[in-house]
Amino acid sequence: MTLPAVEFRSVSRHFGTVRAVDQVDLTIAEGAFFAMLGPSGSGKTTCLRLISGFEKPTGGSIRIHGQDVSDVPPNRRNVNTVFQDYALFPHMSVRDNVAYGLMVKGTPKRQRLDRAEDLLSLVKLPGYGDRKPGQLSGGQRQRVALARALINEPRVLLLDEPLGALDLKLREAMQDELKALQKRLGITFVFVTHDQHEALSMADSLAVFNQGKIAQIGTPAEVYARPKTRFVADFVGSSNVLPPALTQALGGPAAWASLRPESVRLAAPGAVAGVVTAIRYLGAGSRVVLRMGETELAALVPTGDALPDIGTPCGIAFDPAALHVMEGA
Amino acid sequence: MTEAPAILPARGAGDRLTALFWRRPRVLLALLLAPPLLWLGVVYLGSLVALLLQSFYSIDEFSGIVKPEFTLKTYAELLRAQNMDIILRTLLMAVLVTAASVVIAFPIAYYAARFARGRWKAVFYLGVMLPLWSSYLVKVYAWKLILAREGILTWIADHTGTGPLLARALEEQWFGGSSLSTSPVGTFLVFVYIWMPYMILPMQAALERVPGSLLEAASDLGASRGQTFRTVVLPLALPGVVAGSIFTFSLTLGDYIIPQIIGNSARFIGLAVYQFQGTAGNLPLAAAFAVVPIAIMLVYLWIAKRMGAFDAL
Numbered sequence: 035m036t037l038p039a040v041e042f043r044s045v046s047r048h049f050g051t052v053r054a055v056d057q058v059d060l061t062i063a064e065g066a067f068f069a070m071l072g073p074s075g076s077g078k079t080t081c082l083r084l085i086s087g088f089e090k091p092t093g094g095s096i097r098i099h100g101q102d103v104s105d106v107p108p109n110r111r112n113v114n115t116v117f118q119d120y121a122l123f124p125h126m127s128v129r130d131n132v133a134y135g136l137m138v139k140g141t142p143k144r145q146r147l148d149r150a151e152d153l154l155s156l157v158k159l160p161g162y163g164d165r166k167p168g169q170l171s172g173g174q175r176q177r178v179a180l181a182r183a184l185i186n187e188p189r190v191l192l193l194d195e196p197l198g199a200l201d202l203k204l205r206e207a208m209q210d211e212l213k214a215l216q217k218r219l220g221i222t223f224v225f226v227t228h229d230q231h232e233a234l235s236m237a238d239s240l241a242v243f244n245q246g247k248i249a250q251i252g253t254p255a256e257v258y259a260r261p262k263t264r265f266v267a268d269f270v271g272s273s274n275v276l277p278p279a280l281t282q283a284l285g286g287p288a289a290w291a292s293l294r295p296e297s298v299r300l301a302a303p304g305a306v307a308g309v310v311t312a313i314r315y316l317g318a319g320s321r322v323v324l325r326m327g328e329t330e331l332a333a334l335v336p337t338g339d340a341l342p343d344i345g346t347p348c349g350i351a352f353d354p355a356a357l358h359v360m361e362g363a
Numbered sequence: 364m365t366e367a368p369a370i371l372p373a374r375g376a377g378d379r380l381t382a383l384f385w386r387r388p389r390v391l392l393a394l395l396l397a398p399p400l401l402w403l404g405v406v407y408l409g410s411l412v413a414l415l416l417q418s419f420y421s422i423d424e425f426s427g428i429v430k431p432e433f434t435l436k437t438y439a440e441l442l443r444a445q446n447m448d449i450i451l452r453t454l455l456m457a458v459l460v461t462a463a464s465v466v467i468a469f470p471i472a473y474y475a476a477r478f479a480r481g482r483w484k485a486v487f488y489l490g491v492m493l494p495l496w497s498s499y500l501v502k503v504y505a506w507k508l509i510l511a512r513e514g515i516l517t518w519i520a521d522h523t524g525t526g527p528l529l530a531r532a533l534e535e536q537w538f539g540g541s542s543l544s545t546s547p548v549g550t551f552l553v554f555v556y557i558w559m560p561y562m563i564l565p566m567q568a569a570l571e572r573v574p575g576s577l578l579e580a581a582s583d584l585g586a587s588r589g590q591t592f593r594t595v596v597l598p599l600a601l602p603g604v605v606a607g608s609i610f611t612f613s614l615t616l617g618d619y620i621i622p623q624i625i626g627n628s629a630r631f632i633g634l635a636v637y638q639f640q641g642t643a644g645n646l647p648l649a650a651a652f653a654v655v656p657i658a659i660m661l662v663y664l665w666i667a668k669r670m671g672a673f674d675a676l
Contacts, residue, residue: 086579086583088579088582088583107582108579108582108583109582109583109584109585109586109587110585113583114583114584115579115580115583117576117579117580118576119574119576121574121576121577121579121580122580123577123580123581123594123595124599125598125599134581134584134586134594135584135585137594138581138584138585138586138587138590138594139585182580182584183583183584185584186584186585
């Protein structure tokens, strides 16, 4: 039986009265591409820093590959980080940056510079070794940071919003590359992001953080299709959150439920109807917002289908299986 | 509906001047730069050139009148034993003061840059700057009292049983004296105290600019505290250390008051300049002495640059 790569046992990190991380239990399987998703201030970055050792837990214990690391400083954890701002050493060449991990270990110069060159090739930057970080673009710096974090062959690689500073096109290309790289190296990747699309498209499994606690943990498909709480439904993929009364009116039980905009079709006004209040064009489709009493409900209308006018009454239709009743409030 | 004009009317001289500067940006630049350039070029550099010229003249030994003819005779005089003595003593003092300032200032600057927040930051600035607000002479005389034979340091030494040790140290030929206030050690201590803020502030500014994430990255990659310090903190803080050392070094090289009040009356460059141009009336030799610190500083900066002190700038 393989031990989990990272294990949190009711870990807390409080800053004074602020509970940044509050009694979190978490298991990350070895070789997984794990995403920590949540809005800013939800505790996901603090969790990452607890794994790397830059924060000490105020309660609970953390195990990496079965070993308790509570008293182990960051430099002795076999875990490396790709920092949000990349944190490249500005006074060193790209090659020396990448070789840094081997340099502090005392690896002979020739050997470590050769290895740095290998890693620069791995991240598709061969021949960039002589440049200074300041001479590189954002995307190139990101690759250097990745190469530098991989040179020590860590068992767990931590990535703190690594794609946040890149433009959309580059971000999508890097998403594919990171995913391919993780498959190839077989290292556990733990990835912090506030972008639900990124988390859903890259991760094997993910944890959704809210106010220092994990709201839900599961595969992207599970979390997307069966959100446990209103928060998860709203945060992951901006689902419609239906109050108990409306769920009942739509044929469900009297409980909170979620309904994906892409599952909703517009229909002639029936038993349940609303008024069109906004239409937003998204390219592949349009997001039509209906006001139903106190609740706003969005429907995704594919481009090419007829759109209603703003202010007109409108009904909805959907596959009853798409209505997901949530366990939590 | 009345049409609003595309161009708003000028409201007065201010708008017309703004328009002029917008059309001719160089006019604004010239207006901004002319006064400081005049000051720097004529008054500041001009006086320095006048000084340099003086050093190439010589003094008539019988009449004591300056002969305005080009000669290197005055510079040759610098090489005489008693003059070389002054230069080497000053240089050694400046090096020791700078080294001690670096060692003492670094932890203070590091604390202020990395750990001090809010109120403690204010306390730091106040503590470092406060001595700069009081008179230089008052501070030097205060130290004369502290270092005097009847002063607090001797008193502490006597009451902690280290009195004999202090007495023994003061007997030492090349830095001793009848008391701390009349020994070169005293001169050194006061120099270190007086110039300390000029070392701490640039160091702190340099350390402040080193992002915390760089230290975390080094530690994350396996570096110990010592390795992080040597490979990341020090190289990035070096421009600040050099900037601070330029202050302490050049200020010590040129000071002529502290060696007069504290110490064994051995002469330093500043004091020599002061005496040669005043009492002795030997302006060329005073000028030649004044060129020495400039030459030393240029050599110092050249070495610092060669060592890569400014690479991280």
